Amino acid sequence: MNANLYSKFLFKSKDAKPLITLNDGSIFSYGEIHQRVAQYCNYFDNIGLQVGDRIVQQTEKCLDALCVYLASLRFGTIYIPLNPAFQHKELTYFINDAEPALFICSTEKEATVAQVIAEQGAPIILDTLTINGNGSIQKKVKDFSIDFGIRERRNDDIACILYTSGTTGEPKGAMLSHKNLFANGSNLKKCWGFTEDDTLLHMLPIFHCHGLFFACHCVLLSGANMIFLPKFDTNEAIKYLPNSTVLMGVPTYYTRLLANDCFTSDATQRMRLFISGSAPLLEKTFYEFENRTGQRILERYGMTETGINTSNALNGDRIPGSVGTPLPKSKLKIVDNNDNDIQDDSPGHILIKGDNVFCGYWKKEVKTQKSFTDDTYFRTGDIGKRTKNNYIFIVGRAKDMVITGGLNVYPKEIENLINKIDGVKESAIIGLPHADYGEAVTAIVVPKNNVPLQDSNILFPIQEVLANYKVPKKIIFISELPRNAMGKIQKNILRNNYATLFSISVN
Numbered sequence: 342m343n344a345n346l347y348s349k350f351l352f353k354s355k356d357a358k359p360l361i362t363l364n365d366g367s368i369f370s371y372g373e374i375h376q377r378v379a380q381y382c383n384y385f386d387n388i389g390l391q392v393g394d395r396i397v398q399q400t401e402k403c404l405d406a407l408c409v410y411l412a413s414l415r416f417g418t419i420y421i422p423l424n425p426a427f428q429h430k431e432l433t434y435f436i437n438d439a440e441p442a443l444f445i446c447s448t449e450k451e452a453t454v455a456q457v458i459a460e461q462g463a464p465i466i467l468d469t470l471t472i473n474g475n476g477s478i479q480k481k482v483k484d485f486s487i488d489f490g491i492r493e494r495r496n497d498d499i500a501c502i503l504y505t506s507g508t509t510g511e512p513k514g515a516m517l518s519h520k521n522l523f524a525n526g527s528n529l530k531k532c533w534g535f536t537e538d539d540t541l542l543h544m545l546p547i548f549h550c551h552g553l554f555f556a557c558h559c560v561l562l563s564g565a566n567m568i569f570l571p572k573f574d575t576n577e578a579i580k581y582l583p584n585s586t587v588l589m590g591v592p593t594y595y596t597r598l599l600a601n602d603c604f605t606s607d608a609t610q611r612m613r614l615f616i617s618g619s620a621p622l623l624e625k626t627f628y629e630f631e632n633r634t635g636q637r638i639l640e641r642y643g644m645t646e647t648g649i650n651t652s653n654a655l656n657g658d659r660i661p662g663s664v665g666t667p668l669p670k671s672k673l674k675i676v677d678n679n680d681n682d683i684q685d686d687s688p689g690h691i692l693i694k695g696d697n698v699f700c701g702y703w704k705k706e707v708k709t710q711k712s713f714t715d716d717t718y719f720r721t722g723d724i725g726k727r728t729k730n731n732y733i734f735i736v737g738r739a740k741d742m743v744i745t746g747g748l749n750v751y752p753k754e755i756e757n758l759i760n761k762i763d764g765v766k767e768s769a770i771i772g773l774p775h776a777d778y779g780e781a782v783t784a785i786v787v788p789k790n791n792v793p794l795q796d797s798n799i800l801f802p803i804q805e806v807l808a809n810y811k812v813p814k815k816i817i818f819i820s821e822l823p824r825n826a827m828g829k830i831q832k833n834i835l836r837n838n839y840a841t842l843f844s845i846s847v848n
């Protein structure tokens with residue numbers, strides 16, 4: 342049987358059914374997209390692309406950008422999306438590493454990409470693709486046939502390479518096979534109850550697994566449709582929610598909606614599901630959202646290398662602060678530093694196994710080997726704990742754990758307490774170099790509405806409940822935490838900014 346992920350999408354059976362609505366009101370059916378995707382495949386064939394060649398795309402989000410992804414699946418090439426923010430130095434790295442046969446970029450990036458290609462002397466075809474349809478590839482594909490088959494692919498053939506966020510060290514290309522993507526997509530469709538009656542409000546970027554895989558695959562595997570918008574915007578969300586049934590978002594989408602008084606339960610009447618992931622959802626956001634709309638946000642946990650690993654229940658408990666239970670067919674273990682299972686309610690390293698787990702890092706065999714245990718579980722790098730009824734709580738990234746005076750401090754425990762203090766919007770706990778303790782627990786706190794707070798506002802309530810070594814040695818108030826495109830707090834930037842805070846005194 343053809344394992345090509347594209348062959349599992351419902352293009353044939355849903356032919357006339359709407360698949361995509363754009364913000365100019367235009368609607369494209371499954372059949373129309375299938376034909377446009379065929380034109381891209383025929384173009385790839387015409388320029389001599391071969392199965393397994395890499396196509397890198399660094400463009401703005403638009404319908405044709407999605408068609409390129411779908412065409413790459415159907416044609417059997419390997420698709421590599423890049424964040425439009427990457428500049429010359431980063432592009433040099435990706436072009437060297439991925440060795441693409443075709444690079445598709447926005448017109449704004451054309452000169453930079455052409456320069457990088459020339460500097461590398463690489464035989465790469467360069468095309469442009471734009472939101473308004475004027476890109477070189479968009480003009481060319483119009484002349485190609487709307488018929489193309491679906492190439493045979495095996496389970497382990499690579500469909501995509503996604504570079505991991507790379508907040509530290511050089512980015513690694515996670516290789517995802519057709520089997521990996523189908524395993525996770527079909528699991529999610531079932532767990533989240535997607536049907537052909539759903540309309541997903543799609544506002545996520547599509548250079549990341551959240552918007553490209555989790556969101557699009559649920560729609561395409563269930564015959565649903567999506568309102569496909571260029572990016573998240575609060576007013577646009579409020580405008581389109583009444584016509585939607587599901588929203589997938591990062592926590593900042595929910596905090597921004599709540600900050601807007603026009604966001605009321607009127608907008609969410611037709612909505613059956615709000616999903617949050619890619620970064621921790623604060624408990625107070627969960628409750629505030631429930632108070633405002635009557636709906637409990639469903640939080641899930643996943644990553645580029647594995648897809649989604651755990652989810653709160655569609656029809657059962659949604660526990661604020663927890664990322665839910667492991668998905669069926671995905672095995673999750675929590676272990677100590679020696680890979681031994683640890684008891685419930687104790688924090689440890691999260692390991693994952695299943696068809697959803699990626700095939701390794703592109704051209705990085707040693708790193709790949711180190712990322713798996715002897716019994717082939719993937720080391721997520723996340724620390725979490727499991728309750729007796731199998732709910733998982735993420736405590737933080739292993740590399741964000743603070744070791745002070747030889748004792749482990751899990752940031753989430755302290756952040757949860759600080760976030761509940763009146764006048765606090767949010768917080769981040771980091772460890773900073775300290776001559777005496779090794780690392781000193783430091784709290785970075787964002788006051789609500791920029792109303793100033795005193796150290797004592799933070800320290801008094803937490804000193805009462807925390808062991809002394811966990812109490813922050815210093816508190817820094819700032820107006821905003823640095824975040825990446827997926828809303829993740831960039832603790833590495835905070836650690837760099839305040840690296841010398843304790844270098845003068847050892848008190």
Ligand code: AMP
Pocket residue numbers: 505506550617618619620621622640641642643644645646664721722723735737738827
């Ligand atoms: P990425 O590969 O960019 O999707 O990043 C994956 C990482 O995001 C995971 O390893 C977690 O550290 C974090 N993450 C994803 N979902 C959640 C969540 N619901 N709560 C806390 N952290 C999350």
